[in-house]
Amino acid sequence: MSRCTHLDQVRVVELPETITGCEECLKSGDRWVHLRMCVSCGKVGCCDSSPNMHASRHAGEDGHAIARSAEPDETWSWCYVDKVGVGVVPR
Ligand SMILES: [Zn+2]
Numbered sequence: 001m002s003r004c005t006h007l008d009q010v011r012v013v014e015l016p017e018t019i020t021g022c023e024e025c026l027k028s029g030d031r032w033v034h035l036r037m038c039v040s041c042g043k044v045g046c047c048d049s050s051p052n053m054h055a056s057r058h059a060g061e062d063g064h065a066i067a068r069s070a071e072p073d074e075t076w077s078w079c080y081v082d083k084v085g086v087g088v089v090p091r
């Protein structure tokens with residue numbers, strides 16, 4: 001099992017007060033299943049069960065490896081590069 005080497009990228013761990021949805025899906029009118037938030041820049045994207053997998057795509061395109069769950073009551077986070085769970089969320 002590998003360890004995440006991207007913890008120095010973490011900038012934003014708290015969810016915004018209101019999340020309207022996946023930013024990219026809202027623009028294109030697509031649907032999503034679950035939401036993830038990039039903890040480097042705060043961008044909200046959709047999970048890998050969603051058709052467009054925007055959170056995963058954002059991680060690859062922008063080099064922001066770690067995203068946390070943006071679902072209510074879920075506080076886990078995940079590194080898309082190392083493919084491991086990461087404990088970056090204070091709560
Ligand atoms: Zn990592």
Ligand SMILES: [Zn+2]
Nearest residue numbers: 022025046054
């Ligand atoms: Zn999306």
Ligand SMILES: [Zn+2]
Nearest residue numbers: 038040041064
């Ligand atoms: Zn980002």
